């Protein structure tokens with residue numbers, strides 16, 4: 001099976017590889033740069049989910065299935081939360097979606113996000129590290145390293161493949 005990952009971010013590629021390994025699904029993985037078709041920093045659950053779907057669908061040509069993963073934020077009771085969505089599109093026209101961890105963001109991060117900055121660089125500045133989005137992710141900083149972006153997205157990918165298996169004849 002030829003599976004395309006709709007991103008060149010190592011955290012997302014590693015998450016798909018980890019999930020496939022955990023599910024013992026043999027596959028040839030390819031990573032392709034892909035436009036999400038939404039803002040660079042999605043600001044709602046709907047926009048984040050749409051970004052994941054767009055990525056998967058735009059990347060599908062030539063693959064048996066494509067996986068789009070998208071991080072975003074949304075507001076709940078005046079507070080900003082991190083959210084994470086995934087979509088799996090198959091060459092035979094199926095589409096599955098699933099969400100991962102949602103966690104409130106520290107107040108210090110809200111202000112630059114509301115001013116239009118992207119979470120990746122804001123998180124680097126907050127934690128005084130470089131390239132957080134490519135491995136541990138915001139979730140890694142917010143959980144003192146107990147859960148990283150790779151593990152978090154791997155669970156989303158398992159939710160996607162699990163649905164695909166549950167719906168295959």
Ligand SMILES: O=P(O)(O)OP(=O)(O)OP(=O)(O)OC[C@H]1O[C@@H](n2cnc3c(O)ncnc32)[C@H](O)[C@@H]1O
Nearest residue numbers: 007009040041069070071118119120133137138139
């Ligand atoms: O190369 P791509 O696939 O675009 O990977 P990305 O890290 O930019 O990830 P997204 O586009 O899905 O995320 C949208 C924005 O939110 C940021 N972001 C999302 N989740 C994050 C996380 O866990 N840690 C750090 N930044 C995150 C990211 O840097 C973007 O600015």
Ligand SMILES: [Mg+2]
Nearest residue numbers: 036040041071
């Ligand atoms: Mg991005």
